[in-house]
């Protein structure tokens with residue numbers, strides 16, 4: 573059974589997709605051990621609690637500096653001993669110590685077809701704003717392994733989504749979530765848990 577720890581910062585719809593997929597068998601042989609947020613107000617923490625999963629918050633604001641926060645975060649992960657760490661809308665850049673310690677064991681969902689609209693500064697709604705500004709007709713989502721760079725690790729799965737006339741960043745974000753993110757993130761976890769990569 574793959575032990576998964578999910579890191580979140582916000583609404584947690586991708587976390588919900590993971591929990592629902594474990595519930596209905598689309599993800600086999602995996603369980604969510606804990607959910608950790610950097611943001612105490614993240615609704616994702618409520619979703620975890622509702623599912624009976626330990627929900628923890630480690631906020632950078634409660635530490636004297638970034639290094640102390642990074643150390644505490646890594647110590648918590650080491651305590652949980654995850655087989656897989658899933659960044660599901662986790663908007664904190666991981667320190668090198670963490671990407672090295674868990675090399676090949678961290679995956680991220682990004683709301684575009686990498687290498688478009690990714691890297692530093694491209695997160696959440698900003699990704700969709702940039703896609704609409706550029707006028708692309710197709711966008712999508714990517715699940716990839718996390719390395720030391722921002723959105724640079726090996727790609728696991730991608731799914732394309734059409735941009736429609738009249739789309740706003742919010743409308744496009746919702747379509748990309750529904751048609752791509754909530755499909756390929758659970759699928760990637762299922763593939764990893766069942767040695768199908």
Ligand code: GAR
Pocket residue numbers: 580581582583584585586587616660661662663681682683694695696699749753
């Ligand atoms: C998702 O769209 C995810 O792809 C994005 O943040 C959103 C989180 O939503 N992640 C990034 O932009 C990472 N660079 P959620 O909290 O409802 O899952």
